[in-house]
Amino acid sequence: MTDQRTSSTPAPPRPKSSILSSLGRLAAGNRRALFPLLALVLILLGNWLISPSFFSIRVVEGRMLGSIIDIFNRGAPTVLLAIGMTLVIATKGIDLSVGAVIAICGAVAAVLISTTDLSPYVVMLLSVGAGILCGLWNGILVAIFDIQPFIATLILMVVGRGIAQLITEGQIAVFNNPTLEFIGKGTLFGIPFAIILTAIVFVIVYLFIRRTALGLLIESVGANARASYYAGINARLITLMVYVISGICAAIAGLIITTDIKGADANNAGLWLELDAILAVVIGGTLLSGGRFYLALSVIGALIIQSIQTGIFVSGLPPTFNLIVQAVVILAILFLQSEEFRRPFVRAWNRMRKTA
Amino acid sequence: MRSRAFPLIATFVVFVALYLIGYQRFPAFGTTRVIANFLTDKSFLGIAAVGMTFVIIAGGIDLSVGSVVAFTGVFCALAIGRLGMHPLVAFAVILLIGAAFGAIMGAVIHFYKIPAFIVTLAGMFLARGGAFVLSQESLPIEHSFYELIGDLYYVFPDRGRLTFVAVLFVVVLVVGIVIAHFTRFGRNIYAMGGSRESAANAALLLGVPIGRTTIMVYTLSAVLATLSGIVYSLYTSSGYPRAAVGLELDAIAAVVTGGTLLTGGVGFVAGTFVGVMIQGVIQTYINFDGTLNSWWTKIVIGLLLFLFIIIQKVLTSYRGTFTFRLIPGLSRRAAESKTSASPP
């Protein structure tokens, strides 16, 4: 299904399947994709000013290394979470539990691989299965029991970390299994596998959402649940599905984070990552009040957040200032995106052009 | 005919039931000690949660409160300890700073149409970061005024202590209830949150001054968060930049368990009080039990919260059929009893 949503008003053609095509749209003058992309470019340039070697890529033992690779590699979990979170937010929901789900799925994988003889592939499946269960739990609370998403997922956010600790008994469950570790540490064609995996997940989710009518129905339910109900849409099923997708994304993120350090850290894995994911979605332009969503721009949003993070690391600034720098940069991006903020500048610019 | 306060009453009933279960297991629950402890230990959470209630009813959210609490504490510690300010002066100054902080967040939300979630998230980073810049270490506050406040408590016969901060919490609560229900500002907040869903904002068309109300709501929340920070600094006699991490989530949980809808427009400040107390009971119960290890503590807290919400849900929707409740918003009109009316 190609998307033909073009519009005269600021409304929104939906980004296509990749960052590249988003860039293409930028050339086509697409306002919505413009500002997140512009922000990303500006931040990367800023990083390059701070650290001249920012864009350089070394190859060591067949593995590409460099800050720019780091951004994609380190950003992978946030990107994954942002993909799931976008869909959840589009239905007017929110999923606070993703950080805890990361911990659970990581713990499941680590404990299973180190204490049983299961094949690593089975372990991966079981770990993703745990993510599906978590998503189902959230989805059932929200869709069937009609509990407010914030509070419904807050429950799993609290309980989930406890469950993860229960599984690992409060220790960091370490393991040694090259197959499993490949998810987080392996490389394919020199590119860290986590990046490739994330790209694959993105494409699959994108196709799943846009090739079926799911995307439209999600937007419809998010924009007006009651009218959608009258139109004969099964809002319950849709809601359930987005939470499950979010659970799956979190599980994969959990596998990446866990295998990256060869240990499941139930206490810290994915801690506060849900906030990053939500932030990424918002930077991408999806409204927290539901409705229209922009999957590719959420990915850009996640990369922006990671670029800020990596930029801070390479800057050598004392860590005391980390939070302030993040806040200022994020605010700057949001101001840049705010039409109301830009308006006076645009006017002044137009006036200048006229007089000139 | 069902009263609109019904959810509030249901919430309260469940709270009492929860408390009685605790009492049945630990008789000490019945002492004024434990009851007064609820108020004292949850005073700063409660004060922040009152502010959060307004923001949520207005259809927004304020994630900055925990950081504002920390910043306030560190600021007070420095102002009193380093600059030699009298605590009352320091309080006045920080309350003004807090008010300005809230007003700016509100203005950014209103004028630049940036979602509250993100603006206040940035506010959260800024305030916490600011606290770190002021001091990385925890700073003790030693001042006779703090001792004075610390000694200001009423002792019940069974040695329970009604502290100053507990009383302050109750006062803020009462003032909050009055503002919410008996002032035009309060009603405008409800109107704003209740019509956020409508495409052409009904509150705007009805003549609610949206901009002013938005700014005032976030100012109120920030002022109460600052007050909460002052209470926290009184409670601990110190300022610590890492204090109250995640307080906003607790506050939101208290507001929501108190029956306020995150979609805005519906809720009670008094409900928030019950929500805060429920957290107190759960915490005290776990502390009294003393056998839960770290992870079981988390699991039990979450499950009790879950249990509570389910019971509340069942109680408050006993009339609507199941179908109605599945669709948000549908329940209200269709499921509520429509008294048969005679045509004019």
Add this chain to the structure above:
Amino acid sequence: AHAQDASGAGLTIGFAQVGSESAWRTAFSDAVKAEAEARGINLLFSDGQQKQENQIAALRSFIAQGVDGIILAPVVETGWDDVLQEAADNSIPVVVVDRNVTADESLFVTRVSSDFVHEGRLAAAWLVQATAGKCDIVELQGTVGSSAALDRQQGFNEVIALFTDMQIIASQSGDFTRTNGKEVMESFLNSIDPATICAVWAHNDDMLIGAIEAMKEAGIDPGQDILTISVDAIPDIFKAMMDGDANATVELSPNMGGPAFDAIVAAINGETLPRWIPVAGGIYFPDTAAEEYARRGGQ
């Protein structure tokens, strides 16, 4: 108070723990619980989830319950005056473990802890020896503002300040976690020529273990190309030593339960105690790694 059996059997003691933010913390909690069980003490455990307010509430619950004694592992040093006063008013002895508190000394019986500043000094001293006082160091800090991070940094910096050729060339917070330790190390290796880095100094073992992964992926041999030093002495760091990836770790002993219980019993019996009961912590090297690993229950 009536005289008490030296083991403390039959006492009810409340233990306000910080939380379970790290594996070391969990080991610490487990050690205290095991000790209580061995002694027949009825231990009320409270997990503060890294929040002082929760810990204060826990202390007040303990007081309301009328426990015989309280062990407090404070999340932060300040802010305990009022609640300790309340315990004192109710004649409940309090022993502070792990970290210090700034409250008036009369309000608690004693303090059982190691010395974070000392740990930092110890780490620095070893590095000075190992590099003959000439080394460019990258530092992985703990969580910003935590007392462990602040004190370890202070102790370490005090020592290296004495050597003009020793300096910290990059420093960033890794939040005490493996993931962040790895991420920060990666960015160091990208922005600084790895050949110029002489050593990694991590405020805890977990961050170092993450950093070791980062170094390996960048084709650097940790422990060889870049020296490593960290604090905690958790089992996994000994494993790393056995693999030749880590050079030294300073111990932070989790076994503070025994002395703490002893102190409470002594206080109940009216004995006077020293203000500070230090717990021994040494520095460990690869030569004893295998044996330490086994001793600490590594598989």
Add this chain to the structure above:
Amino acid sequence: MRQRVRPFTGRQTGLPYAELVGEKMTVQKNTPLLQTQNLTKRFGSVQALSGVDFNLYPGEVHAVLGENGAGKSTLIKLITGVYRRDAGEILLEGKPIDPQSPHEAQALGISTVYQEINLVPTMSVAENIFLGRQPRRFGFIDMRAANARARALLKTYHLDIDVTRTLSTFSIAVQQIVAIARGVDMSAKILILDEPTASLDAQEVQMLFTVIRALKARGIGILLITHFLDQVYQISDRITVLRNGERVGEHLTAELPKMKLITLMLGRELLSETESSGAERAAVGDAGGAFLRTEGIARRGMLQPIDLSVARGEIVGLAGLLGSGRTETAQLIFGVARSDAGSVQVKGRKVAIGSPRQAVQHGFGMCPEDRKVEGIIADLSVRENIILAMQAKRGWLRALPARKQEEIAQQMIAALHIVTPDSSKPAGELSGGNQQKVILARWLASQPEFLILDEPTRGIDVGAHAEIIHIIKNLCAQGMALLVISSELAEVVDYSHRVVVLRDRQKLTELTGEDISEDNIMRAIAEQ
């Protein structure tokens, strides 16, 4: 004493003495209460208003008429500061004003009832009426007084409801009355009513007009927008007609014949109001066999047991006053609410319908009454709104190809004359009447066998009204079964083969064939 007062002379005002002392009204006629000059507004590619001049005098009812999307609501929203104008002036009593928000407009004495019901659904009726101007005692809101006053106020509209109940629990008609009551109660100088009577029945309309006349007598200027031309001739003094955002004329009502008015509005002649004879009715009867038959479906507190049948190719009208249970009947049939008694047969087979989704699977469709809440999905495009029901019917797995979507949307836009620059415009930005058409299009696109229409012509202009009725008849001729609810009896009488009359949530009687007439329906309702 009187002699001492300095006599008025024309010199002071420059006007003839006679005009000043003679007819007070004349003076006021010369200074409009509200004046707009050259008002212009553009939304993206749509020129909603261009250079509109408009005058409202004290004590007159001035109707602003035009097709759906002509710019009527935009005119109002510019006056009250909801939108910023691109150009033009607004003068109040001769002085330029520039309200930045409805709040400021209100403060200037302009009170407005907007087209869609714009009240706060989560607040009580009384609070909605007094929002922003609550009675206070000692500085605090006195809710008791507010409730009492609200009750008294609504009494004048013969509405006896519990004013402390949440607004959203009331039907759309009640909400409409509440909105009007609020607006009227606040009106100081000017009252603007944007389609206030869209969901009211004849009695309510008369009540409103009584109130309007009283305001008129007080010298308040009233701007009225409506699509009911009969009402225009009944109440208004003057008419301004807008077409495509331009003013095409201002006339005294008395001097403008209806047909000329329609031609002015549409810019063309109206489709001839066609056939509809008793003979035709008899011909259909139950030729197609009953598509739907309900036996005693009911729900406690909502509807008494009701028997109903609709045949293929038949239009069944539901008539009754407000609150008589028409919407409830539709909701039970469509599965929005689950019935707790009785049974439903579709094509002779017993079925259980527990949700709209199941109803849709059985070939049902329903245009709900409350288009803003239950109908339109404002954020989605016109195209997506149109294909939504069809897509829901296919299930989420089988997406409708984009080309097909566009094709259907274009078809519907053309067939229903939906005014929109293209199919990708967000539906929420369409004018009210066009939104209504989009919802109709949604259900037509899903090709139902049985369609329920609850107030399908609400807010539809005369031209479109005729078109929609035409469409309804055509659908019926093609063998679709229709159940239509409308407050306009004339309309019901026009197209129904059978009329079911409801009162007090109960079926009173059924009229067929020659018996169908407005008189008979009214009589049935009035009968004890």
